[in-house]
Amino acid sequence: xxxxxxTVAAATAVVLALTAAACGSDDGGGAGDGGDKxxxxxxxxxxxxxxxxxxxxxxxxxIDVATYVAKELGFEPGDIxxxxxxxxxxxxxLQRGDVDFIAATYSINDERAKKVDFAGPYLLAHQDxxxxxxxxxxxxPEDLNNKKLCSVTGSTSAQNVKDRIAPKAQLQEYGxxxxxxxxxxNRAVDALTTDDSILAGYAAQPEHQGKFKLGGFKxxxxxxxxxxxxxxxxxxxxNTALEKMVSDGSWDEAVKKNFGPANYKNEPAPKIxxxxx
Ligand code: GLU
Numbered sequence: 161x162x163x164x165x166x167t168v169a170a171a172t173a174v175v176l177a178l179t180a181a182a183c184g185s186d187d188g189g190g191a192g193d194g195g196d197k198x199x200x201x202x203x204x205x206x207x208x209x210x211x212x213x214x215x216x217x218x219x220x221x222x223i224d225v226a227t228y229v230a231k232e233l234g235f236e237p238g239d240i241x242x243x244x245x246x247x248x249x250x251x252x253x254l255q256r257g258d259v260d261f262i263a264a265t266y267s268i269n270d271e272r273a274k275k276v277d278f279a280g281p282y283l284l285a286h287q288d289x290x291x292x293x294x295x296x297x298x299x300x301p302e303d304l305n306n307k308k309l310c311s312v313t314g315s316t317s318a319q320n321v322k323d324r325i326a327p328k329a330q331l332q333e334y335g336x337x338x339x340x341x342x343x344x345x346n347r348a349v350d351a352l353t354t355d356d357s358i359l360a361g362y363a364a365q366p367e368h369q370g371k372f373k374l375g376g377f378k379x380x381x382x383x384x385x386x387x388x389x390x391x392x393x394x395x396x397x398x399n400t401a402l403e404k405m406v407s408d409g410s411w412d413e414a415v416k417k418n419f420g421p422a423n424y425k426n427e428p429a430p431k432i433x434x435x436x437x
Contacts, residue, residue, distance in 0.1 A: 198235040200226045201245030201253050201262035201387070205338040208361030208418050209265055218242050221357075222384075224414040225282055225405065226263040229386065232401035233394070246336055248314025251275045254389050261394060262387035265358060267316045268435055278385030279398035282411075284427040284436055287317050287325075287379035288356040290344065290363060290372050298351055301377050304329045310340035310349040317354040320380055325353075337362075345371065355382050357424055364422035381436040399432045 202222050203210035210222040223242075230240050245253055245264045253259045254276045265285070268278045289309075291298050298304060304326035311318035313333040321331055332349055334340050341362055343349040352359070356374060363372045386402070388394045405411045406429045419426050430436070 196235070197239050197241050198230050198233065198261075199241045199243055199259045200230065201243050201250065201259040201264055202226065203246075203264045203337075204244045205336055206265060206358050206361060207365055208422050208424065209358060210263070212242075212244075219418075220361075221283070221414055221418040222263040222265065224410075224418065225386075225402075226261070228405045228410055228414075229261070229263070229398050229401045232404065233397060246314070247312045248335070250314070250387060254387050257389065260388075261398065263384075264387075265355060265382075266385055266387050267355075267382040268385040269316060272387075275390065276387045277390050277392060277395045278387055279395045280385035280402060280432065281383035281430045281435060282386065282402050282405075283357070283384040284430050285355040285357040285382040285384065286377075287320060287353060287382060288359055288377050289375040289379075290341075290352045290359040291350065291375065292344065292347075293371055293373050295350065298375060301325050301375075301379060304351060304353075306330070307350040308332060308348070310334060310343050310352045311354060312337055312340065315354060316380065316382060321353060325379055341368075351375075353379075357382075357419070357426065360419070360422040360424035383430065383435045403432055 202218065204212040206220065209220040211220050212218055227237055227240065243259055245259065245262050250262050250264060250266055251272060254262060268281060289298065289304065298307065305328035307329055309321060309326065309329040310332045311321060313335060318331065318333050321329055332343070334343070337354060337358060340349065340352040344352045359374050362368060363374060386398050388398065411429050415426055
């Protein structure tokens with residue numbers, strides 16, 4: 161990956177050159193020509209948010225937000241290289257410059273903000289639990305104590321469980337959400353905890369119909385931001401893009417398209433810089 165600053169500069173140069181060459185020049189020029197790419201970190205296993213489908217396509221709200229932002233930065237969809245950004249890897253991916261930005265259900269918090277910068281927020285979600293449909297033993301958050309609870313390493317959800325939600329739960333931390341889901345299905349764990357936005361997507365998958373239910377607990381506020389390298393000038397440019405995405409109706413469209421099928425009742429679009437504690 162070339163550093164984004166260089167690629168944006170190169171893209172601008174291409175546009176200027178084409179403009180100078182003027183009429184008749186049709187080499188299909190544009191921001192993406194000449195191998196200019198932007199690398200975006202996303203989740204691969206979250207239906208409705210960030211999902212890599214078996215035929216190699218990428219779908220979800222985070223994908224649509226990232227695609228919109230990339231376009232505003234001068235990159236066509238075909239210029240985007242998608243890279244998996246598991247929860248525990250996100251800060252490192254940004255710090256090493258392996259990705260230009262991350263849109264991966266990435267909650268803004270103080271700990272992370274020491275290492276990376278965040279544009280946004282662009283969505284407000286809440287931590288919840290997913291249990292098997294036939295399990296009536298988890299009615300309140302306290303019921304999670306002594307239960308086998310799955311969460312993902314490096315997520316705010318895992319940290320919240322340990323810190324305050326159910327310190328006596330038997331927390332099992334897996335590397336990804338799909339592993340937790342398999343564990344829940346085959347009864348290796350009793351519940352899966354993460355953001356309601358993510359859980360709604362799992363519950364609604366055709367192969368999971370009738371198998372799982374959400375607790376509806378609203379255990380936290382998860383303000384999704386777009387992660388960038390500390391000090392990057394991308395932060396302001398991405399904020400401008402996010403504001404435009406809301407004001408031109410694209411945000412609403414992406415919400416309907418991606419959360420509609422899971423019947424996820426999302427919060428209204430957050431104001432940029434307004435983090436709900
Ligand atoms: N939004 C939470 C977080 O950033 C949970 C989802 C995730 O792991 O991506 O940790």
